Amino acid sequence: MDNDFVKEITPKSQDFSQWYVDVILKAELADYSPVRGCMVIRPYGYTLWENMQQLLDRRFKATGHKNAYFPLFIPESLLQKEAEHVEGFAPEVAWVTHGGKELLAERLAIRPTSETIICNMYSKWIKSWRDLPVLINQWCNVVRWEKSTKPFLRTAEFLWQEGHTAHKSEEEAEEETLRMLEVYRDFAEADLSLPVIKGRKSDNEKFAGALKTYTIEALMGDGRALQAGTSHNLGQHFSKAYDITYLDKDGQLKHVWQTSWGVTTRLIGAIIMVHGDDRGLKLPPNIAPIQTVIVPIFGKQTELVLNKARELFSYLKDEIRVELDDRDEYTPGWKFNNWEMKGVPLRLEIGPKDIQKRQVVLVRRDTGKKTAVSESELLPSLKVLLGDIQQNMFKQAKNFMQENIRQVNDFEDFKQLIDKKRGFIKAHWCGSSECERYVKEQTGATLRCIPFCEEKVPGKCLVCNKESDTVVYFAKSY
């Protein structure tokens, strides 16, 4: 990461990766910090995250979850109790060794995820069947010491939510796991306009310590996949390692069944990469910090236009997220470009002629289309347009994804496609980890998911040619 602001945005088609970073810095979503691999989320980016949090948190609460807060630190011995888990996370843990001048008797891990500390508490809190289910979520920061980093997508510290639940039965845990995956899908598609594929991760790709990991996978503008959210059925792996038991109605002491699930600030990266264009960001109205920006075009009647613009602002401000750009040091043209770059879904222009006609002009960020709307119809028109933009952005992204899902039967075709077109490639897979690893070694593509919505059809494994009835999705990924 370097420390300079960009002045211009590199065209998306020319260098996707540079375009991505340019957009983030130029739109002031985030900035590099003096700490290796850590970014600063600036107010515009953080407001986006707050809007996302609100929409997700509402869904968590509607499904019976409550928020709590567990310590940032995890004693080393506690982290080590579940073998697969520690193996997966230990290499990327940041360690605290000193408090003030005192050397600690035991090193403290900064949480890379909180299963271990939460399980420790659950073993204390859960005694009886009456205590179940436990449905807790936490919004917090976590740290994973990554080698190479990229704003939002992969940073040493990031923000996320992690749900942790405990249940009486395997079925109930599986239901919860799938319920929260569906919450994520609905949130991604309805609020982020982000089409996703729901499926299960292979054993190679599942969460360290999970029985099964489910995922929603999205496709970025450069044809790479991005894991947008995961939901884990933990089975009894953790409840056995951390001794979380309850006395059942039948008088038996039993281990609970658990789940965990999370999404992170990397979703902001997905929004940028799925919707953005050469002019910059394009934000879905449901989460945009500013849904409509008012740009007054003064002509020769500054006073008149400014008063009308202020009147419109006052009228709208309790109804939608609106901003009035009344700065006089910038031209309207400069402002148009600036707010398009920042991805504001709708621009409202008002000038002397509009005032005469008792109208305003609305300009869509997604299509560029201009509409004159009579003042008396303003609020309903705005709401219809914002809803329409939300849906249109989903449709455009969905079309792009569908155009970039290709099925192949032959490994040579696979190699060529993944190299030249990227996208999702559907192929038969026999289910063996060896074949999966072979694909990764030869092509750099990983098995993204075993999708839910595919019919079982007979075919042959892409690699070993064995009989297979399972079609899976491969892609290069972030």
Added chain:
Amino acid sequence: MDNDFVKEITPKSQDFSQWYVDVILKAELADYSPVRGCMVIRPYGYTLWENMQQLLDRRFKATGHKNAYFPLFIPESLLQKEAEHVEGFAPEVAWVTHGGKELLAERLAIRPTSETIICNMYSKWIKSWRDLPVLINQWCNVVRWEKSTKPFLRTAEFLWQEGHTAHKSEEEAEEETLRMLEVYRDFAEADLSLPVIKGRKSDNEKFAGALKTYTIEALMGDGRALQAGTSHNLGQHFSKAYDITYLDKDGQLKHVWQTSWGVTTRLIGAIIMVHGDDRGLKLPPNIAPIQTVIVPIFGKQTELVLNKARELFSYLKDEIRVELDDRDEYTPGWKFNNWEMKGVPLRLEIGPKDIQKRQVVLVRRDTGKKTAVSESELLPSLKVLLGDIQQNMFKQAKNFMQENIRQVNDFEDFKQLIDKKRGFIKAHWCGSSECERYVKEQTGATLRCIPFCEEKVPGKCLVCNKESDTVVYFAKSY
């Protein structure tokens, strides 16, 4: 900190400190964790915090602030740039020395507060007078390696908000400092029913690196003071150390003037200690996770009563924070005690006779008073009662505080009072650090604040007998 749940609450008059911990554990606000000095905030306590956050965040936004997020880590060299600041905080910093297996080239402090990392970014972002003021707030976790800890009041990790602003002039910074102090006072008094004294800290007690620190001070049920929120005028101390300059309209390069201000989860400790009684918590309605609990009293008509209780719950649930306790494994009496212990402001009882009379019975947590209310008047009655409880709790706490403010002129009287009655003691002070330190050494009391609302009256310093026109507040404190 030990690891056992308490089963009963120690009477407040018998052992205030044990009563405090009993209430926290029994009401499930928080629990001890396996990490030294760190607690878990359980869902009931966290919901309280969420309600507080919402009410504060609304005030921050109404005064023009936006939220952002800065890194958890601060490189050691960056922490050291402002001399007073590092001296104040270095002894209690937790240090990260390893990332994965790699030894870091430079140690990273876990933020004890974020002035240093934020100033580093401000020096990059602020270029021109057009960029000012910068009004940013952050909600996050911070770590201070404290020797002795107590849930909510003093823990190694805690949650807070920290505002950080930059301005063109000294006056503007001072205005902002006082504006945010007033936001805190209003929040404490209106939403937490917590009376406070506004004032300035002495030089001994001010924030490390600040020009001036302002504070709101509250009085706990055991007569100890608690610093409930602080607002700092940082002057140009940090802008000079971190080189934050802007090009003014007059073409001159100038250093900005800064403020910072914060409140923490220790406010939850204040709420417990100001309002609680032998039966447990008592929560102000504005922030109570549950404002009204419905307890059905089945008599011999379980079905009828349960249906009515559910009907009332559905009717109320979009209007107030309401819970229906329809568990059949507990008696109504057990439930009354349980919800009183959890501090729920109002209990709604409904039984067969009430149904006949088309009424419900409302019982106040603050006074114990019962009122029968006709069903048709339910919602307005509830709202009036909740508002009344909110105000009555403030009044009670204010009376307690006023009864425990005593003025003395003689040091021997001071010693006796602070020992036997505690409370705030008003006394003349000459302004010297020596006299202030002498009081602390001799009595354990500290100078809490130089209050805003006292008239200047002539008198003599409590310690040295020099002429003084300043009356200040001393107290033993948390």
